[in-house]
Amino acid sequence: MTLSMTDKKVAVVGGGLAGVTAACELSRAGAEVTVFEKSRGLGGRLATRRMDGSFSADHGAQYFTARSPEFRDYLRNASGLGAVQTWLPDARGHADGQDWFVGTPAMNSFLKTEPLGFDLKVSTHVATVAATETGVELTMMDGSTQAFDQAIITAPAPQTEAMLVGAHPDMAAALAAVEIAPNWTLMLVFEEELDPGFTVWREAHPVLGWVARNSSKPGRDFSGDSWTVQATADWSTEYLELEKEDAAARLFDAFQALVGSELPPLRMQTAHRWRYAKTITPLGQPFLKDASGRIYVAGDWCLGARVEYAFESGRAAAQAMIAL
Numbered sequence: 001m002t003l004s005m006t007d008k009k010v011a012v013v014g015g016g017l018a019g020v021t022a023a024c025e026l027s028r029a030g031a032e033v034t035v036f037e038k039s040r041g042l043g044g045r046l047a048t049r050r051m052d053g054s055f056s057a058d059h060g061a062q063y064f065t066a067r068s069p070e071f072r073d074y075l076r077n078a079s080g081l082g083a084v085q086t087w088l089p090d091a092r093g094h095a096d097g098q099d100w101f102v103g104t105p106a107m108n109s110f111l112k113t114e115p116l117g118f119d120l121k122v123s124t125h126v127a128t129v130a131a132t133e134t135g136v137e138l139t140m141m142d143g144s145t146q147a148f149d150q151a152i153i154t155a156p157a158p159q160t161e162a163m164l165v166g167a168h169p170d171m172a173a174a175l176a177a178v179e180i181a182p183n184w185t186l187m188l189v190f191e192e193e194l195d196p197g198f199t200v201w202r203e204a205h206p207v208l209g210w211v212a213r214n215s216s217k218p219g220r221d222f223s224g225d226s227w228t229v230q231a232t233a234d235w236s237t238e239y240l241e242l243e244k245e246d247a248a249a250r251l252f253d254a255f256q257a258l259v260g261s262e263l264p265p266l267r268m269q270t271a272h273r274w275r276y277a278k279t280i281t282p283l284g285q286p287f288l289k290d291a292s293g294r295i296y297v298a299g300d301w302c303l304g305a306r307v308e309y310a311f312e313s314g315r316a317a318a319q320a321m322i323a324l
C-alpha cells in the first residue's frame with residue numbers, strides 16, 4: 001500500500017540548511033518530520049561562535065549568494081523578518097557579480113524565523129540508516145533505534161557514507177568520489193579597531209585564503225573588532241591534525257605578516273577545525289535515492305561548495321520524495 005504524505009513519518013538527519021529546507025518542504029506537504037542533529041542546534045556550517053557572551057564571529061560560511069529565483073524568494077521572506085541582510089564590504093577579489101547576503105544577527109538566524117514545523121532532536125548522533133521491509137530504521141550512537149517510513153540524510157558526504165556503508169554499500173560507494181576540503185579558521189577579537197586597508201581580503205597566498213572584518217557585517221552586536229581568518233584548502237589539509245593552539249598561532253603569524261603594521265591589543269583568539277568544509281568534487285546531481293525509494297541523501301556537496309546549493313539539494317530531495 002502506498003502511503004500519502006500525511007500518513008508518513010520521515011526522518012531528516014542533519015540540521016543544516018539542506019536538512020531544514022527538506023524538513024520544511026515535507027512538513028508543509030503534511031508529513032510528520034523529525035530532524036536529528038548531532039550538535040546543540042540548527043545551522044551546521046552556517047555558524048556563528050559566541051565568545052565570552054559578548055563577542056561573536058562567523059566561523060563557517062562567510063556570506064551567501066542567491067542565483068535561483070526560489071532561493072531569492074526564500075531570502076526575501078527571511079529578510080522581511082529581519083533574519084537576512086545584504087553585506088557590502090569593500091571586497092578585494094569580489095568578482096562574482098552577485099549580491100552577498102548574511103544571516104542576522106547570526107549566520108543561522110534565518111533557519112529559525114518561523115515556528116519549526118518539525119520535531120527537532122538535538123545532540124543526537126545518528127550512527128546508521130538502513131532500509132527495512134516496511135520503512136527505514138535509524139540507529140543512534142547510544143544503540144537506540146527509531147523506525148520511520150522514509151529518511152533524508154544531509155550530513156557531509158563522508159559522514160553520510162559512514163551511515164550507509166553497512167546496509168547500503170552501493171549507495172555509500174557512489175558517495176566515495178565526492179571530495180570535501182577541510183578548513184582551519186581563526187577568530188580574532190581586538191580591543192580597538194584594526195585598519196589594515198581592507199574589509200575583505202582574498203588573494204593568492206600560501207597560508208591564507210580569506211580574511212574579513214566580521215564586525216563589518218550588518219546586525220552584529222558586540223564591542224570588540226572581530227576578524228575571521230581562513231587558511232587555504234591546501235594548508236588546512238597539510239596541517240589538519242595540528243593542535244588547535246598551534247594552528248591558531250600559525251594563522252595569527254600569517255595574519256600579522258599580511259597586515260604588516262602593529263596590531264591593536266588582542267582580546268581573544270580561537271581556532272576551529274572543519275574536517276569537511278568546502279566541496280571540491282561534487283556528486284554532480286541534486287540528490288541520490290536508494291532503489292527502494294526509502295532513503296534519500298542531499299547536501300551542498302551534491303552540487304558544490306555554496307550555501308545556496310544546500311537549499312537547492314534539500315528542496316529537490318524533499319520534492320522528489322513528495323512526488324513519488
Ligand SMILES: Cc1cc2nc3c(=O)[nH]c(=O)nc-3n(C[C@H](O)[C@H](O)[C@H](O)COP(=O)(O)OP(=O)(O)OC[C@H]3O[C@@H](n4cnc5c(N)ncnc54)[C@H](O)[C@@H]3O)c2cc1C
Binds near residue numbers: 039061062274301
Ligand atoms: C569555513 C567555511 C567557509 C565557507 N564559506 C562559504 C561562503 O562564504 N559562501 C558559501 O556559499 N558557502 C560557504 N561555505 C559552505 C557552506 O557553509 C555550506 O555549503 C552549507 O552551509 C552546507 O549546508 P548543508 O546543510 O548541506 O550541510 P551542513 O551545514 O554541514 O549540515 C549538516 C548537518 O549534519 C549534522 N550531522 C553530521 N553527521 C550527523 C550525524 N551522524 N547525526 C546527526 N547529525 C549529523 C552536522 O552537525 C550538521 O549540522 C563555507 C563552509 C565552511 C566550513
